[in-house]
Amino acid sequence: MQKPTLPKGTRDFGPEQMRKRLFIFDTIRQTFQRFGFQPLETPSMENLSTLMGKYGDEGDQLLFKILNSGDFAGSLTEADLQAGSKKLTPKISEKGLRYDLTVPFARYVVMNRNNLPMPFKRYQMQPVWRADRPQRGRYREFYQCDADVVGTDSLLCEAEIILMIHEVMRNLGMQHFTLKINNRKILAGIAEAIGMPGQEGPLSVAIDKLDKIGKDKVLDELRERGFSEEAITKLEPLFGFDNASTADTLTMLASWLDASTTAQQGVAELQETLQLATMAGLENAQIDIDPTLARGLSYYTGAIFEVKANGVSIGSISGGGRYDNLTGAFGMPGLSGVGISFGVDRIYDVMDELNLFPAGTGQGTQVLIVPFDADARGVALPLVTQLRAVAIPAEVYPDLAKVKKMLDYANAKQIPYVVLIGSEEVQTGQLTVKNMVTGEQQKIAQADVASFVRQR
């Protein structure tokens, strides 16, 4: 018999990992809800007509496609076969797995446009699937946690996202992070200022690599992309923002880009956004205005956000921005919105590496009750019910086994307290409670076990 395996790029999450993941999910969900975002879930499968063409050619390739049910090959001809995999696919597959949460959200908004209160604030926490080549930290199934508000272009929403990012990080216990902010209009203004108007696309593709390949190679890439030496010289100020405060950065940008009205608008938007966040009482702001931040630009039209944890070399744990045409592909143009996405898998990796999970996060059962014989069960069973009634996770060891085996079980499950019940305990009603961390044992009356455990 062949040993079972997992499909590559996928993972099981066992109890300890799951509890830590649930801590992350619960924290993000609670924060989203406090900010007035409402839950949404969409199906794992979408029609390929909904998904195809939304993520570029590479994305189309990376979609997991579902084979049609029934006799899918019945009407195929040899010509279909010879046309190749790409042309064959739509003949045998109509559905694909969700690739992100943004396109299904846009599809939902369009399908429910007449019933949604606008502005519509939704959050969504679900897995997505990509047929990427699996590698360290990159999986074929992973969770995204998105919050978006659509139907308004108020900068209050950008300010709220800044507040919410700080709140999520604080609630997770991730105090050391950097929230990088930029604005598409500043990138467009830079392109104007260096005499390459409209070229912020290729410009940002190159400068996006600054962290990885360094300034010289970025400039080489720009030369290859047709940027003149004059343009490259004019770009110089871009590399001088590194240690400037947010206020200084905005002043420097305004002065450098004073000829571009687009850039001035971008600077003004950033300024107002930060003012609103301050007005709302933002504390310990960990904001870095980074005019090189582009996040591939994709569909962003205004603010661009990215969050990295300090002190670890793990990529960004969150990113987002403002877009103006999310639903355009589904026939509903001009709907402005702004959103943020948290990557649970990366947050987990950071928290695990930096040991940030609160003590006990991975812990489940608090009390294991160990009856030595059938009589002892008469004490064990009412006790377990008592404990559960006051929300203490508890269990009775189900078999009559050797004490060592039962204590090993408690240790393997990291259960902190074991209640031992033998004939003496049954007679006296004084139960033996063992602290599995210290090894200490003491006698406690049955009625007092719950309060004893709760106090610790």
Next chain:
Amino acid sequence: MQKPTLPKGTRDFGPEQMRKRLFIFDTIRQTFQRFGFQPLETPSMENLSTLMGKYGDEGDQLLFKILNSGDFAGSLTEADLQAGSKKLTPKISEKGLRYDLTVPFARYVVMNRNNLPMPFKRYQMQPVWRADRPQRGRYREFYQCDADVVGTDSLLCEAEIILMIHEVMRNLGMQHFTLKINNRKILAGIAEAIGMPGQEGPLSVAIDKLDKIGKDKVLDELRERGFSEEAITKLEPLFGFDNASTADTLTMLASWLDASTTAQQGVAELQETLQLATMAGLENAQIDIDPTLARGLSYYTGAIFEVKANGVSIGSISGGGRYDNLTGAFGMPGLSGVGISFGVDRIYDVMDELNLFPAGTGQGTQVLIVPFDADARGVALPLVTQLRAVAIPAEVYPDLAKVKKMLDYANAKQIPYVVLIGSEEVQTGQLTVKNMVTGEQQKIAQADVASFVRQR
């Protein structure tokens, strides 16, 4: 442009539905955890070699299969095509979507057998997918919530499942339900008693339909399946348990089936299970021992459970039982276990139909703050932060809009309180708080808004 649609048999869950679903998920998860079950999640995709052959021929047909990535058709020949869809599938698909939570659990246990503390108690709450014909109440994507304990045959586990079912129902607020219990050994004993030993399979297929088609048609079906008139006459007592108490039912079964040691063992197991549950303090037991309960028998070897809500014609909302060979198909025979599965979609339908969701379950934001101008934002923003800091979900209307529009938004989102801030409120610090249910308005100092809302 074509309007986007959903794949048939799938659903979006909007905010109100989602909040109600989250109430169900949270309640079940919390109860599972109190009983010492530990969380597990497995990937949505499994290798087809893991899934195929586990659910019968029909199940194999109903698996959603995922098209291999890349040039899947590159090596296909015309002969492959002519061999038909069934033979073609394994050449173009290696993975399928999870069909239930049981097989992935068994696969996980086998792959981690050396590291799992036994007995292993796990719960799992994830969607499953079946290419069934969609119909009312039957979907292609739906959630299962399973709790199983494997590695012990102690009847304490059966008793715990009975307790846990009662606890889940109580915590959901579903007071009126019936937990039907039977035991495979009783079904086997009945087959022996009527002179058809080993025929409990066909016997239970027929009597499973008792509720739907009535006694006469069940007997006709048995005749067709080769049961003699003598056997059918001997079966008569089976239809006389309807209004008997659990104690009477057990006595009647013991007397009717006194010649079958298997049946006596089944009766004794049921008796001990109920004693253990009583010992643990089971209150308001809603148990009905039903010797006709079979649930298709499938892999059950001992106890069989089924839960139905009273007062609605919705099928079972939960089911489970004991099995002895869950992991046998993966080369690990003889692992006994017992489990229960809750169907969230059906529980939702019952609670919705009977109006059982606690008031406010569907509610999100508690307070909408409505600033009339830019100055008012200076009051609105600190206030929203204050409210969120004490865990009151709150939001600021982001645009400067007409009051009616903002109140309509609050009503559409079922927000119970709106705080109106105009120039008078900014000057006096006395904000106008409007109760959206009663229409009542009153002036409240900014610092008192949080406690005002909390008291209500």
